[in-house]
Amino acid sequence: MRLNLFLKLFLAILATSILLIVAMGGAIRWSFDRGFVDYRLEREQQRIESLASFLLDEYAQQGNWSFIEGRSRWWRALQATSNEMPGHGNPRGHGQGGMPFIALVDPNDKFIAGSLSRKTSGWIRHELVQDGTTIGALLYNPPPSIELFDSAAEQRFEQQQLQATWSIAGLSVLLAALVSYLLARLLLEPIQRMARATRQVAAGDYSVRIPTHSQDELGQLAQDFNAMAHSLAATEKLRLALVADISHELRTPLAILQGEIEALLDGLRQPTPETLQSLKQEVVQLNQLINDLHMLSLADSGALEFDLQPNTSLRAILQRCYDAYQPRLEAKGLTLNIDVPELPPLQGDSTRLNQLFSNVLENSLRYTHAPGDVHIQAEQQADGLHVFIDDSAPGVASEHLPHLCERLYRVDPSRSRALGGSGLGLALCERIAQAHHGTIQAQHSPLGGVRIHVMLPLRQPS
Template sequence: MNSSPRFLHMPSRGGPNTPRPITRPTLRYRPGMTLKLFIALLAMSVLVAAAMGAAARLSFTRGFLGYLNEVGVQRMQRLAPRLADEYREYGGWNHLRHSRRDWFRLMRPSSDDSGPPDTADLLPELTGANFRLGLLDADGQSVAGFPELTADALRQPVVMDGETVGWLALMPFQSLTEAADLRFLRQQRLASWFVGGAIVLLAAILAVLITQGLMRPVRGIAASTRRLADGDYSSRVDVATRDEIGRLGEDFNRLALTLERNEQLRRAFIADVSHELRTPLSLLRAELEAIEDGVRPLTQSSVKSLQGEVATLSKLVMDLYDLSLADVGALAYRMVSVDLVDVLDVTAAACRGRLLSRGIALDGPAAETPIVVSADESRLRQLFANLLENCQRYVDENGRVSISVSVEGLFATVDIDDSGPGVPQDSRQQLFDRFFRVEGSRNRASGGAGLGLAICRNIAEAHQGSIEALASPIGGLRIRVALPLAVPA
């Protein structure tokens, strides 16, 4: 056997068991809703401004060229009579073919002794329309003026004594070539760029303001949601508007309120259940320890006491089980046509003995004809048995309980009245809450666990009926149960 010391062999560098270096995930920047909304609003504003600028530029360019051409047409219309007079005076166009001076004489703005030249004649000279005018004879041959006339030239007939003796032709403006025109166009473009830049800047400012205004309540709701997820059920958001975001804030507040109430009920429910289970378990443990230590002999009386505590535990567990099934809608119901009067008779007969043991008289139900409802007979017996058991526990000794049944419209109504003590009006609606008892104590001698009426409400609602607590005319409490009548086949 080798006695050499043993060494811990580490895996070789780069081997399959070599731990890999920890790689940190690459953080990618993801733009938030604020930036996305800002970019969307700004991009939309820029596109609108660019479209409006392009449309304005195109419209202005075309309109300006159209204006120049219109000035030329008006110049031809005013010049045609002068040319007709010129033709009559010289008997033709030969003098214009060889004399540019006579042509420019005709092109000069007309004037008289009464004032300056006519503005309508000055505009063509200022806009350069005169230099694009040409004179054609009756056969369409060039006489004077602009020599490069094409087929698309605008024409105005020169008429003398009803006969066309020539044509005035204007070469239309296709683009701006004059320095003044180009300078004017550049000024308009610069003005358009300035206005467009101002619009974009204003749009950016408005986008920031709108984004901040819209996202501020959303960020508040998001922060409150995180607090709510961390267990702070008192988290609320301030609702300052009546729009969709405001309604979202109101819905969040209702959700938070519901969760807070449910959390309070859950804690109260756990505390009540633990208390109700602890009491009989403590008594059982004390009884068993006393029997084990020989302090109390194992007699029929002690066994009966133990059975009573076990029965209390069993009933509490069964009540909790029924409530849990009712909460998830899994409590089974087999709806058939049932005689409500018969169910009340059977249930009253079963409970009458326990009531009489405390000196409580039970009257009713008083009904001469059957009253048929659509119900689960076993669940109805459970409902009315729980109500009569409450009477046994809470009605004063030597008291009275009365059962009456009637038909009101499409419902059968059962009233169970007792002689007292009564229940304050502000506590009657809470009677059907789990573990609620009017006296507020947890003394088991005064009653059960406070689950009976909660089960009764679930059974009544499962039958499409209702249950409510009212003041009794005989001094105590009235429990009214309304059940829908069975529909005749």
């Protein structure tokens, strides 16, 4: 039979409680028996002392042991002292004929009265001293443990204690079962809530949250689950938005291609070099979008390779970018300026960094209105090397700046799709900066456009 977690926990708590009850019951029973043994031994000692006091008083009056003659006198002496002790009015089982294991001897150990044999082992000697002189001794054996409950009253008391012990144990087991049931329910309730919430998340419901009422391990687990569900919800939202954006990005050039080709097939347009160039441009834009998506997917999965070299010159990288884009910017009516002093080498991948700054300059080339300016500057600060690429108008509203590095994010109309961008360049730049343990931010430019601020540490964390 397969036991569920509730039953396992219930049985574990109940078994532990029963073991504790049995152990405590045994300990209490042992303590009671041990205490009763001590009580009987102490009572036996008191009876011997009472008998000794009686014999000394009689000896003081008579001057010798002649007052004890025969069995009857000795029995009356025992009765005179035993009647003071409850349960000893009729001592039994201690010796032959009902006589207890007590004997009286003179100072020379000569037997005077009693039933204790000299062959009896384990006897105890109680000296009888009068006026500093030993006049005799009492020899006795304590009763065996099996004879502790020798009277009917003591046996009834023992039975009552045994019945009370079993009754208390039974009630304790029932109480333990009730407490075990409640504890199992209480401990499993948060786990069951998590199980239900996990099934909902597995079914695609990422809005489920687990209420937290404690700061223990289960409370921390609930908080971690809520954080995971929030992350999954954000990821799912991003995935749906990404699919929609990519579909839209692909649909536009494909629609243009389809329309141009159908026009050519229907004879509405002639296959002139201008028409073919338009088709080629749409294909190039599609290819760029697919390549950027591929690189982003590699960066997100950690599969994009970086060759970090310890003596990478940031000044040389920026100079190469300047040399590559200066003619293109000038042809559009834009002036490109560079202000990069000598900088210490950093640990980085020159190819990927060149790609980062090329993407930024490509955006400035596409979106800056002519006549305009683009400015590259770099400086060293305490936390690393800082690069600032500024362009002139048009600018971007403040609410759009934090989102410029998000994939497929556009600001219309100045950052429109018609200018040929894929909307993935700055997102790829952010992945490259993060791979170098750096940062990239979009800010307002003092030239009136957008400033891209890149920070790169000189040394990578070990």
